[in-house]
Amino acid sequence: MALAAEILGDRWTLLILREAFYGVCRYDDMREDLKAPRSTLTDRLNSLVARGILEKRPYQEAGDRVRQAYVLTQAGQGLALTFLALAQWGEAHVTGGAAPVGVVDRETGAPLHVALVDAEGAPADPARAALRLRR
Amino acid sequence: MALAAEILGDRWTLLILREAFYGVCRYDDMREDLKAPRSTLTDRLNSLVARGILEKRPYQEAGDRVRQAYVLTQAGQGLALTFLALAQWGEAHVTGGAAPVGVVDRETGAPLHVALVDAEGAPADPARAALRLRR
DNA sequence: AATCTAAGTCTGAATTTTGAACTCAGATAG
DNA sequence: CTATCTGAGTTCAAAATTCAGACTTAGATT
Numbered sequence: 001m002a003l004a005a006e007i008l009g010d011r012w013t014l015l016i017l018r019e020a021f022y023g024v025c026r027y028d029d030m031r032e033d034l035k036a037p038r039s040t041l042t043d044r045l046n047s048l049v050a051r052g053i054l055e056k057r058p059y060q061e062a063g064d065r066v067r068q069a070y071v072l073t074q075a076g077q078g079l080a081l082t083f084l085a086l087a088q089w090g091e092a093h094v095t096g097g098a099a100p101v102g103v104v105d106r107e108t109g110a111p112l113h114v115a116l117v118d119a120e121g122a123p124a125d126p127a128r129a130a131l132r133l134r135r
Numbered sequence: 136m137a138l139a140a141e142i143l144g145d146r147w148t149l150l151i152l153r154e155a156f157y158g159v160c161r162y163d164d165m166r167e168d169l170k171a172p173r174s175t176l177t178d179r180l181n182s183l184v185a186r187g188i189l190e191k192r193p194y195q196e197a198g199d200r201v202r203q204a205y206v207l208t209q210a211g212q213g214l215a216l217t218f219l220a221l222a223q224w225g226e227a228h229v230t231g232g233a234a235p236v237g238v239v240d241r242e243t244g245a246p247l248h249v250a251l252v253d254a255e256g257a258p259a260d261p262a263r264a265a266l267r268l269r270r
Numbered sequence: 271a272a273t274c275t276a277a278g279t280c281t282g283a284a285t286t287t288t289g290a291a292c293t294c295a296g297a298t299a300g
Numbered sequence: 301c302t303a304t305c306t307g308a309g310t311t312c313a314a315a316a317t318t319c320a321g322a323c324t325t326a327g328a329t330t
Contacts, residue, residue: 004221040317
């Protein structure tokens with residue numbers, strides 16, 4: 001987890017990834033949303049690409065020149081659960097219970113949540129969880 | 136989630152919280168484990184206390200003077216799922232699948248994992264999840 | 271030929287982080 | 301009682317990072 005901390009332990013990186021999860025993928029759009037300094041944004045995007053979390057994909061809209069899109073890789077998508085858990089936490093503990101957002105199924109709109117489950121999918125109490133070395 | 140990013144978006148804060156989850160609660164123990172500069176560690180611990188994530192609790196061991204312990208508050212405990220999800224991600228994507236650690240039930244040792252579930256507890260695909268404003 | 275725009279690079283000033291040394295208060299040793 | 305030790309900080313100057321804002325570049329448009 002030390003490496004995960006190294007990757008995510010940065011104010012802008014977390015926010016950039018949130019943008020990516022929202023589907024924002026262009027440099028200037030992110031810059032506008034986040035109001036991050038250009039040099040810092042460039043730097044963070046490059047590290048995320050170097051780490052294999054984002055991918056720089058050239059694309060071309062009709063009658064326009066080639067642009068760069070930053071999109072989540074498979075590994076980047078894998079962070080979704082972490083972000084959802086974080087959003088859920090913010091909802092419960094930071095905004096004081098008056099939840100402005102919730103996690104839902106994007107098609108049916110049914111409420112979803114992140115939970116700890118055992119091998120059979122039965123819910124488990126997070127307080128019982130421990131990190132163990134595997135053999 | 137912007138606030139969550141503000142709180143966690145920091146290299147040391149993430150590592151400090153990991154220590155707290157492992158049960159390390161004394162300043163000097165953390166300093167030794169993390170090799171963080173004293174001033175930075177002091178600063179981060181204070182912000183975490185100010186945010187209500189850690190609590191500074193005086194305690195006294197027999198024949199010793201009073202010490203300070205930094206322990207997770209209820210809100211801090213709430214971050215467990217986020218951390219477990221992050222550990223699970225690191226396991227799957229950073230360490231290249233050769234997982235050194237896993238999440239288990241601390242009493243039975245049964246493997247656990249973080250998952251997205253619907254209202255009935257049935258598993259859902261994280262790719263289907265979206266953040267929505269609540270009415 | 272001049273202008274526009276997305277996506278940068280460059281620059282010097284402001285802020286944050288760092289390591290090392292110093293402080294302070296209570297416990298314990300001599 | 302005086303000296304010493306230790307946990308938990310402060311303080312300080314040097315080094316690294318971040319910032320805002322100006323400049324650059326390569327295609328597309330006027």
